Amino acid sequence: MSATWYGDGPEPEPHKLSFGDWLRVAWRGSLLGIVTFGCLALLLLVRLIERPIFGMRRPVTPYITRFVCTAAFVILRMPHRVRGQIMTHRGAFVANHSSWLDIFTLNARKRIYYVSKAEVASWPGIGWLARATGTVFINRDRREARAQTALFEARLLAGHKLLFFPEGTSSDGRRVLPFKTTLFAAFFSEALRDVLWVQPVSVLYRAPEGAEARFYGWWGDMGFGANLLQVLAARQQGSVEVIYHPPLRVADFADRKALAAACEAAVRGGFPAELLSD
Structure with a gap:
């Protein structure tokens, strides 16, 4: 991250x-x-x-x-809507990241395993849940790149659907941040390139009526506890929509940068104009 x-x-x-x-x-x-x-x-x-x-x-x-x-x-x-077909291919999902609610949102419709920064494993409560549900923890350290690629291969070849957030951090839900390409490199290993697909996913939050448009976003110095209280306290919730875009075959792309760019374009394209900030 x-x-x-x-x-x-x-x-x-x-x-x-x-x-x-x-x-x-x-x-x-x-x-x-x-x-x-x-x-x-x-x-x-x-x-x-x-x-x-x-x-x-x-x-x-x-x-x-x-x-x-x-x-x-x-x-x-809170209404939870889904559009598009979830892929049946062996592969991974990539999505925009706006809120701690993303964990519930994306797990509610599909058996997936998250890829997360290593420090999450030590967070009280959330870390326990992440470890128990099979989250893959990684360090942003070039010295560990080979070991992490091997771990990705083992999990993906075992049939696990991994999901990661290429933005590398969460936003206010009103934009899609540039996708980082590092983790896409693992998909181009000899064992995965010809068998793997990646499905871009757009996650759209709409605030409760009358609430600030960024109501569900969690970023900057916002505390988790305060944000959680606001969501729990809402008299009337907004909604969340998950859009599954057509999956992309890894072998159809020249390299990680090309694949990341195509995924970013698909995720960004799922946002209607009224939800995107300039």
């Missing part, structure tokens, strides 16, 4: 929560915590059986993850 994106303007000030807001935070947060960490405990128990039998393959536990992510939108009462 790169340095945090700070944007070209001030971060929106969180509004002061009313008594009713705190009630919504309490019941939504409690339900979300019970479902998330209750299912995490179940996942870890199932994994004790699944791992020695199936090894890297995970035929059962990803369904637990998908249940949690789908339930999150039911608890929030």
Whole structure:
């Protein structure tokens, strides 16, 4: 991951929560915590059986993850829409990154495994969930490039659908930041180039009526706790839409830069004009 994106303007000030807001935070947060960490405990128990039998393959536990992510939108009462066909090819997904909600948004419809910066593994709560659900942790260190490529190959050839955010950081959800090309290089290894496809995905958040347009964005110095409270407290939620663009065959591209550019163009093309900032 790169340095945090700070944007070209001030971060929106969180509004002061009313008594009713705190009630919504309490019941939504409690339900979300019970479902998330209750299912995490179940996942870890199932994994004790699944791992020695199936090894890297995970035929059962990803369904637990998908249940949690789908339930999150039911608890929030937030519409979650999907357009396009999810690819059946062996390969990976790339998407724009706007919010911590992306983790729930993209896992709710497809069995995927995230690629994340290594320090996330040590974050309280989020790190536990990431490790338990099979996240691939990487360091931005050239000395580890070969080992990371080998790890990508093993996971992709095992049938895992990996997903990463090529922007390298999260934005305010009103733009698509330039895609970094580094991780695309792994797809051009001898073992993967001719068998792998990459599917670009656009994730579009629409703010609740009357709320700041960047309501769901999480960037800059915004604290996770404060952002979480604002989302939980919303009387009426906005919505999220996921657009799956046609998958791209890696072998059809000359190099990582060409593939990254095509993916970026597809993701950016999924944003309607009213959602993009100038």
